[in-house]
Amino acid sequence: MGKLERRLIRAFIFDLDGVVVDTAKLHFDAWKRLASEIGIDFSEKDNERLKGVSRMKSMEILLEIGGMNFSRATVAQLAEQKNQWYVELVDNMNEGDILPGVVDFIEELSSLRIKTAIASASKNACLVLKQIGLKEAFDVVVDGTMTRHAKPDPEIFLLSSGKLQVPPELCIVFEDAIAGIEAAHQAGMIAVGVGNEGDLESADATINGFEGLNTRVLSLILAEKRHIDVGLWKEGDDAQKKTYR
Ligand code: BG6
Numbered sequence: 509m510g511k512l513e514r515r516l517i518r519a520f521i522f523d524l525d526g527v528v529v530d531t532a533k534l535h536f537d538a539w540k541r542l543a544s545e546i547g548i549d550f551s552e553k554d555n556e557r558l559k560g561v562s563r564m565k566s567m568e569i570l571l572e573i574g575g576m577n578f579s580r581a582t583v584a585q586l587a588e589q590k591n592q593w594y595v596e597l598v599d600n601m602n603e604g605d606i607l608p609g610v611v612d613f614i615e616e617l618s619s620l621r622i623k624t625a626i627a628s629a630s631k632n633a634c635l636v637l638k639q640i641g642l643k644e645a646f647d648v649v650v651d652g653t654m655t656r657h658a659k660p661d662p663e664i665f666l667l668s669s670g671k672l673q674v675p676p677e678l679c680i681v682f683e684d685a686i687a688g689i690e691a692a693h694q695a696g697m698i699a700v701g702v703g704n705e706g707d708l709e710s711a712d713a714t715i716n717g718f719e720g721l722n723t724r725v726l727s728l729i730l731a732e733k734r735h736i737d738v739g740l741w742k743e744g745d746d747a748q749k750k751t752y753r
Pocket residue numbers: 524525535558559560561562563566591628629630631632633652
């Protein structure tokens with residue numbers, strides 16, 4: 509085995525939808541309702557193309573699937589309608605909708621004084637975090653209201669790294685969408701896929717979810733898969749010293 513690349517990680521950045529909470533189903537239900545309203549046949553497979561993508565880009569993809577064209581004003585109205593239905597569904601969410609193992613993992617990071625951020629394309633990210641009781645759980649929240657360029661553009665991750673005051677190469681991103689993995693890589697970050705390994709081949713490592721995960725297990729997975737030797741930064745460390753916990 510060649511020499512491992514060493515990094516002392518100082519922050520973890522989480523995508524929200526599909527990583528911290530399973531809102532993908534709710535987005536799908538709202539898009540499906542809109543699709544049937546305007547006469548588009550929309551399947552769960554089609555919905556995969558909308559994951560991680562901004563609301564307006566999703567709207568474009570939906571109309572492309574249906575081979576339909578509307579004026580800009582109508583497209584905006586349709587997107588607004590979908591959002592209203594989505595927000596109604598979000599109103600029924602609670603702590604029980606947090607994906608298994610997420611809270612334990614965040615608590616471990618917090619106890620180690622490792623910084624955390626949410627980086628979500630969603631303009632509803634704060635609402636969702638409030639519903640599931642995690643609004644105060646992260647050091648930084650960057651959402652779709654703060655960025656101009658959607659993933660796979662690295663803007664959202666670079667903004668998160670700036671707000672966290674941690675260089676990109678010392679951040680690990682968790683993402684369930686290919687566009688998000690690409691955005692993290694373009695930002696110079698390590699990207700861990702959450703989901704199916706086959707669907708997220710470009711990720712540095714893939715996990716099925718957070719159940720049973722801790723930082724030591726994650727560092728073993730990264731070392732094995734991509735030869736990245738991940739330690740965790742702790743107060744008092746200088747940039748060169750590697751520390752395992
Ligand atoms: C992403 C979701 O996080 O946010 C997408 O994966 C969604 O499915 C996008 O379309 C935008 O969300 P919102 O809440 O601003 O419409």
